[in-house]
Amino acid sequence: MSAPRRTALITGITGQDGLYLAELLLAKGYAVHGLIRGQHNPKRELVEQLVPDVRLHHGDLTDQSSLLRALRACEPDEVYNLGAVSFVAYSWQNPHVTTDVTALGVLNLLEALRLHSGDDTSAVRFYQASSSEMFGKVQESPQHERTLLWPRSPYAVAKAYGHHLTVNYRESYALHASSGILFNHESPRRxxxxxxxxxxxxxxxxxxxxxxxxxxxxxxxxxDWGFAGDYVEAMWLMLQQDVADDYVVATGQxxxxxxxxxxxxxxxxxxxxxxxxxxxxxxxxxxxxxxLVGDAGKARRVLGWQPRxxxxxxxxxxxxxxxxxxxxxx
Structure with missing residues (x-):
């Protein structure tokens, strides 16, 4: 008998990471669902063109009730939180919006996941997209998972909040919640x-x-620039581990x-x-x-991941x- 088909929910499905991750998961046989913001999102057509097998749900990281509805609609085995206001320069112009989405959005999703899971908090595995920007005014080089965070933008502060909150929910509620501290990753879809x-x-x-x-x-x-298509594989590998943890994902150059x-x-x-x-x-x-330059030694040792x-x-x-x-x- 073949194993039951796994299901994943991706926030930020319209971004480069969301698209590459959706392609990866579909190739692995997953049923993939994506959260899309806004009734007339201009990027919806791109998602439907590149990954037509993804089922889209309307929702917003600032609206916890919409997140609960999406979780109930797809009953995921894995949740990848890639949604954020991610352009650093914009975060100075609109720090409140950045905080609401990039920081408090993590809280809304983790809390929705906790409520959805009930007593079995480890049943759904959660990935949080953390960022090398959290290191900011770097205190050591290269940066690794234990390097002190010193964020230097509203975006980086918001990401640091989401990162620490993910650790807190892992330790407080036994959620299988991992963070990928991804260094700059690019692609033609950027x-x-x-x-x-x-x-x-x-x-x-x-x-x-x-x-x-x-x-x-x-x-x-x-x-430290790498290819987004390589980095989404690291996200997936984190959620295949028995124990949730945090990992730097970088090229080291x-x-x-x-x-x-x-x-x-x-x-x-x-x-x-x-x-x-x-x-x-x-x-x-x-x-x-x-x-910024990352030390991805832990990802290499534990996940078997390396950039191509x-x-x-x-x-x-x-x-x-x-x-x-x-x-x-x-």
């Missing part, structure tokens, strides 16, 4: 407001004569924004990007995070995708 996609899209347009320049902020910031520009422009056949790039102070953060896509391959993938998209519109 939103154009994020620096990697902003660069890849601009490079494609500049090379085709559709755009004159690219306005940037801090070119010296260094990040850093690259500056200048290196990102070097590689991206080179992919489009432009050796010198300086005539096309200018800096503007309005794109600088009020409190900068200069360098390197930095240069990732950037090339994004530039080539944007070139194809921009040519399609010519």
């Amino acid at each position: 939103g154009p407001e994020f620096v990697t996609r902003k660069v890849s899209q601009a490079v494609a347009r500049i090379s085709l004569g559709l755009q004159d320049d690219l306005v940037m902020g801090n070119l010296d910031a260094e990040r 850093t690259h500056s924004v200048r290196e990102l520009l070097d590689v991206a422009f080179a992919c489009a056949g432009i050796d010198d990007w300086t005539p096309y790039v200018r800096q503007d102070a309005q794109h600088l953060r009020p409190a900068e995070v200069d360098r 896509v390197g930095f240069h391959e990732l950037v090339a993938m994004m530039v080539e995708s944007d070139l194809a998209e921009q040519k399609h519109h010519l």
Whole structure:
């Protein structure tokens, strides 16, 4: 007799991680459900196009009753909380909204899950998407699961709240709740407001004569960039463990924004990007995070996870995708 089909619920299904995770779970035979916000969500069509087998439910992380309805409708074995206001710059402009969704949304979902589960709190396994931005003003390098958190943006503070709350519910209610402290992970599906996609899209347009320049902020910031498609596998592996825990997911290598520009422009056949790039102070953060690099040793040892896509391959993938998209519109 074959094992019963497992069911997963994904919040943030419209984001790059949600889409890649849905594809992964469907390939593994899961019944996949997604929470989608808003009656006329403009990204609904993208989800239905890329992962048509996902069943969508209307809900909102700020509305606990809608979360309970979604849990009752799909009775999941696994819940992946990927929903958040995730653009760091936006969090300074709208700190209350960021807090309501990214911080208190975790509370609403954990509490809904606790109420839904009743006495059997370990029956549903929960994943919380934590962030390397929580390390902020880093106290040691590389950063690992025990590194002190020092968040430097409203977004990072909200993520730290959700992270600690996940640990608290695990310890207080015996929930099988794990957090993935994911370092920067990118893909062609990344939103154009994020620096990697902003660069890849601009490079494609500049090379085709559709755009004159690219306005940037801090070119010296260094990040640990990996491929989102690799990182969602780590999420799934966490929920397959007998014991819930927290894991850093990272490549262990850093690259500056200048290196990102070097590689991206080179992919489009432009050796010198300086005539096309200018800096503007309005794109600088009020409190900068200069360098993030993760130690994913625990994920390698316990989960057997490691990244497959390197930095240069990732950037090339994004530039080539944007070139194809921009040519399609010519």
